[in-house]
Amino acid sequence: MAKRKGIESSIALADSAAMCRIEAISAYPITPQTHIVEHLSEWVNDGELEAEFLPVESEHSAISAACGMSAVGARTFTATSSQGLALMHEILFLTASLRLPIVMAVANRALAGPISIWNDHSDIMAERDIGWVQIFAENGQECFDLVPLCFKVAEDKRVHLPMILNFDGFIVSHMIEPIEYWEQAQFDNYLPAYDPQIKLDIRNPSMMGAVGVPEIYYEVKMGQHQVLLDSKVVVKEALEALEKQCGRRYEVVESYRADDADVVMVLLGSLVETCMTAVDNLRAKGLKVGIVRPRLWRPFPTEEFIESLGDIPVLGVCDRSYTFGGAHHPLASEIKSVLYGSGKAPKICEYMIGIGGRDIRVEEFEQMFMQLLEVKENGKDLPIQYVGVRS
Numbered sequence: 001m002a003k004r005k006g007i008e009s010s011i012a013l014a015d016s017a018a019m020c021r022i023e024a025i026s027a028y029p030i031t032p033q034t035h036i037v038e039h040l041s042e043w044v045n046d047g048e049l050e051a052e053f054l055p056v057e058s059e060h061s062a063i064s065a066a067c068g069m070s071a072v073g074a075r076t077f078t079a080t081s082s083q084g085l086a087l088m089h090e091i092l093f094l095t096a097s098l099r100l101p102i103v104m105a106v107a108n109r110a111l112a113g114p115i116s117i118w119n120d121h122s123d124i125m126a127e128r129d130i131g132w133v134q135i136f137a138e139n140g141q142e143c144f145d146l147v148p149l150c151f152k153v154a155e156d157k158r159v160h161l162p163m164i165l166n167f168d169g170f171i172v173s174h175m176i177e178p179i180e181y182w183e184q185a186q187f188d189n190y191l192p193a194y195d196p197q198i199k200l201d202i203r204n205p206s207m208m209g210a211v212g213v214p215e216i217y218y219e220v221k222m223g224q225h226q227v228l229l230d231s232k233v234v235v236k237e238a239l240e241a242l243e244k245q246c247g248r249r250y251e252v253v254e255s256y257r258a259d260d261a262d263v264v265m266v267l268l269g270s271l272v273e274t275c276m277t278a279v280d281n282l283r284a285k286g287l288k289v290g291i292v293r294p295r296l297w298r299p300f301p302t303e304e305f306i307e308s309l310g311d312i313p314v315l316g317v318c319d320r321s322y323t324f325g326g327a328h329h330p331l332a333s334e335i336k337s338v339l340y341g342s343g344k345a346p347k348i349c350e351y352m353i354g355i356g357g358r359d360i361r362v363e364e365f366e367q368m369f370m371q372l373l374e375v376k377e378n379g380k381d382l383p384i385q386y387v388g389v390r391s
Contacts, residue, residue: 009173016182018048019148021193025037027054092130108167134166139273141179150165171271232301253293253301253307265290279291292309315372
């Protein structure tokens with residue numbers, strides 16, 4: 001029988017990783033992910049997890065060490081945030097190109113400067129194009145459930161790519177929640193033993209990371225792109241298997257009260273739950289509003305997102321990261337490119353929210369929905385709204 005614990009989400013995530021029987025952990029502390037690797041060190045130190053725990057001197061070294069450990073066939077895990085993720089940048093591309101199925105938890109946090117330890121999505125949006133599979137969790141239970149999913153997808157023979165589990169720093173990472181733990185047998189049933197497709201072995205020498213001359217580079221990158229696109233099928237299969245294992249249903253795109261909505265909000269991460277309260281409040285007043293949120297970020301679930309919209313005429317898209325000097329911010333840019341040429345032409349209103357950890361209240365989401373309903377009625381364009389910023 002499943003056990004429910006009142007526990008910090010970061011600790012639950014670390015427990016989930018340990019119960020996946022990880023064999024190698026590269027660790028460097030950075031707020032707000034430190035509790036994850038800190039707790040995993042206790043698992044290893046106490047003899048409860050047979051794994052190599054490698055503390056390193058920087059995040060660049062953390063991902064480099066993870067690559068080495070994965071390359072010799074170990075089930076490998078690491079975690080980071082913000083400047084740490086940025087410091088990994090050059091190696092993240094290499095990790096995907098080498099097809100190393102590392103799983104990394106990223107406690108999303110604002111990038112400097114000025115220095116901020118609080119949550120927004122600027123760190124992960126700067127890493128959209130690294131070639132990793134990427135998924136978002138909204139709360140501690142999802143963090144716990146999605147760790148084994150990440151390993152299941154990353155290690156699948158049809159994928160064999162690294163995967164990132166995104167979750168909001170502090171808002172989720174340091175929140176104590178009631179989290180339902182799986183039994184170890186459930187992990188073992190869901191996640192088979194790791195069978196690496198490629199690995200370095202002195203008894204069977206091979207090469208990784210060779211030079212790609214112009215005559216082959218383009219084709220190699222095209223192949224990598226196609227594998228990432230095709231991984232969506234594996235993610236969907238793994239989500240179905242997850243529901244059978246724990247009884248909770250997750251999908252690559254999820255909706256909340258959107259079936260008959262006049263307007264919907266599109267957003268990622270923990271603020272979805274705040275937005276849900278706003279939806280319920282407005283629904284109680286007879287206003288038809290809803291939410292559509294992509295859970296899978298890379299590869300983007302284009303067909304599922306388009307289908308989820310139905311004939312909704314007006315969308316609000318909430319970004320939590322700037323594209324400095326760009327025409328549109330990251331999520332809005334993605335949504336507009338997805339809908340271009342799709343045969344759907346909803347009016348799209350852009351919102352910037354929660355930058356650097358700025359609070360977004362239920363009342364503000366309600367005001368945003370009221371703006372969307374007004375746009376639906378009058379058909380006028382709405383300039384990008386920077387919610388909560390002081391003039």
